[in-house]
Amino acid sequence: MRCFNTKRKILITVSVILVFIILALICSVVICRYYISTADYSIQLEGVSSPVRVVALSDLHCREFGKGNSRLLDKIKAQSPDAIFAVGDMISNNSDISDADEMVALLCRLNEIAPTFFAPGNHELEYISRTGDDLLTKVSNAGITIVNDSYVDCNFGGQTIRIGGTMGHAFPFGRTLDEFRSSDIYKFLIEFEDTDLPTICLAHMPDTFIFNNAASYWPGVDLVISGHTHGGMIRLPFVGGLIAPMQGFFPDYDRGYFKLSSNMQMIIGSGLAGYGIVPRIFNLPEICVIDIVPKEG
Known part of the structure; x- marks a missing residue:
């Protein structure tokens, strides 16, 4: 008994x-x-004379938080940003043209809150390749600044910061060195970092700089802001993210702040949506609120 x-x-x-x-x-x-969470960061950059606040969002994949993404817009507006960075995968590769048009409309509403910069992700580029839709022209015609192997020098309160974006790899990924040196990303990065201004690079995939010691080869890139990983999708207590593209299981670079080299800092946002039928578990949708402040000392 x-x-x-x-x-x-x-x-x-x-x-x-x-x-x-x-x-x-x-x-x-x-x-x-x-629920939409905020991940808050304070980043010191050489050459910044007064604080600048930016909000970065990524990996929306056509998801809606309220009608017309009203709750997302309200959340971003409440942060009082000086600029907004849309860091790719706002739609999905299987989206239709109406989804893409809604993305453009969302970017326009973001641009009413603060100057908005758009760096396309792999899903936008795959969508464009599949449909032939001239999405980037639509975004540009709507008054949004596109940074796609390109950059702009922007004034914030009397100080200038260089903002660029890319979707490639900053090292000879599957290419010879000569092929890499003739690529668009190489030409972009050479010109982008040739400045005394503080530099921010919107690179949808953290893979751009985290592999092959790539960060050490680009000392003029100060801050990289990425998405793509979805925070590891499923976050395990005391472990972290379960899986991320290109990194596999238990990725080292799933979300958060990373110091990649003596100069380069990286922030990876965990994004706003899941991927396909896989839900986010213990992994809140998030926007990144980044205060860029003068370097101490």
Whole structure:
């Protein structure tokens, strides 16, 4: 009888734990569908004379937070940004033209809050290749600044910051050195970092700089802002993200702040949507609120 009672207690305990885990997972999935969190950073950059606040968002994949993304817009507006960076994958590669037009409309509404800069991600480029839609021209004609292997020098309160963007790899990924040196990204980076201005590069994929010691070859790139990883999709307590593109399981670069070289800093946002049918678990949708401040000392 005592053995039976012991087994019964163990069974009840295990059942309670399983129910708790299932409820926690359900709550996490539900909350991750509706709540938008903020990840706050303070980044010191040489050459900055007064603080500049930017909001970075990525990986929306046509997701809506409220009608017309009203809750997302309100969340961003509440941060009082000086600039907004849309760092790619705002649509998906299988989106239709109406989805793309809604993306342009969202960028326009963001631009009413603060000057908005758009760096396309792999999904926008795959969408353009599949449909032939001249999406980037639509974005540009709407008054949004596109940084795609290009840059602009922008004035913020009397100081100038160089803002650029790219979607390639900053090293000879699958190419010879000569082929890399003739590529658009190489030509862009050479010109982009040839300045005394503080530089911010919007690179949708962190892969651009995290592999092959690429960061050390570009000392003139001060801050990189990326997305793409979706924060590892499923975040395990005390472990971190489960999986990320190009990095596989338990990625080192899933979200957050990273010091890639003596000069280059990187922020990876975990984005706003899941991927396909895979839900975000213990991984809230987020926007990054980045205060760029003068370097101390």
